[in-house]
Amino acid sequence: MSAPDIGARERELVAQVLATDTLSGGPMLLRFEEAIARRSRRRHAIGVSSGTTGLHALVKALGIGPTETVVTTAYSFVASVNCFLYEGARPLFADIDPVSYNIDPASVEEAVASSPRPPAALLPVDVFGQPADLDRLSAIASGNGMHLIEDACEALGAEHHGRAAGSFGAAAVFAFYPNKQMTTGEGGAIVTDDDVLADSCRTLRNQGRAPGDDWLTHSVLGFNYRLDELSAALGVAQLERLDHLLTSRERVAAMYTSALASVAGVQVPRIVGETTRMSWFVYVVTLDAALDRDAVARELKAWGVSSRPYFRPIHQQPYFIERFGDLTGSLPVTEDIGRRTLALPFHGRLSDESVGFVAEALRSAIVQLGS
């Protein structure tokens, strides 16, 4: 489904770390953090072991706990909800926009109004690399005294009205798993302009050692969510090449969009006017409601083409239903889109021929099922 793009510079910087005795907590992490902060236009970046641990540390640092309600989207990867569940906070879902698939500000307002108590936070996800409607969401969050947490794990390099994804709200989180636009192996980063919040995230990441604590003093209950030097080195090299990585993905996305333009029953991804730069994370098509998405995926598989039903909404995940009951019916757009979206193989080094082959396979699969 995806492939990282690793070059000579990545090998050089990782080898540089291996030639030293410092494999964690060294200069590469600081270099990586500086580069991420600069790229996302933030004062601070805190490197962490994954996007998930970054979101969790941030929720904890903001003091969001068991008595709290938060508003977020169910059309996402589970980590953006799990970070609240770890702390016992209760997610309230707003529905999504039928074009961008991002959380719908009007539905957020309804969720806030219907909440038994004022929600503590609003967490929008920049779905598939397209920023959520962050101007409107920021206004709703500040008007209601909610922390805005931007899950930018899929959107490094994207821009909303000319402003960098990750630069909105109290803080944002990026992720660097190997299928993302750039990778550190496992890894993530929290970015913020708030000095106190940054210190708190650093403390939680490092076993509760507050600034000034020595190695065996733990001021608070913390975690080991650190990012090692080898991962940070990979990240420094990838960031140097980020514009190239993003451009290659953009080229592949454009090839898909033109190859699929004439395929009946397939809606290609749509970029809204507020998105001044798309950062392509995945290439997800939406099938006509009359088509059986899972049957299309099986047909593709017979052609040797992998695909994924993407996203299966979080409120319809088995673990979520077990805990909160079946909320199916409460999020009509999320549920409709969740039944019809299919991610195709996607990364920046896919050839024209491969994209053409996938498009042909999809066309045939649909024809086959229609007949």
Ligand SMILES: *Cc1c(COP(=O)(O)O)cnc(C)c1O
């Ligand atoms: C990738 C991703 C994360 C974090 O994933 P990790 O695998 O923990 O790095 C969080 N939220 C969203 C929306 C993601 O796509």
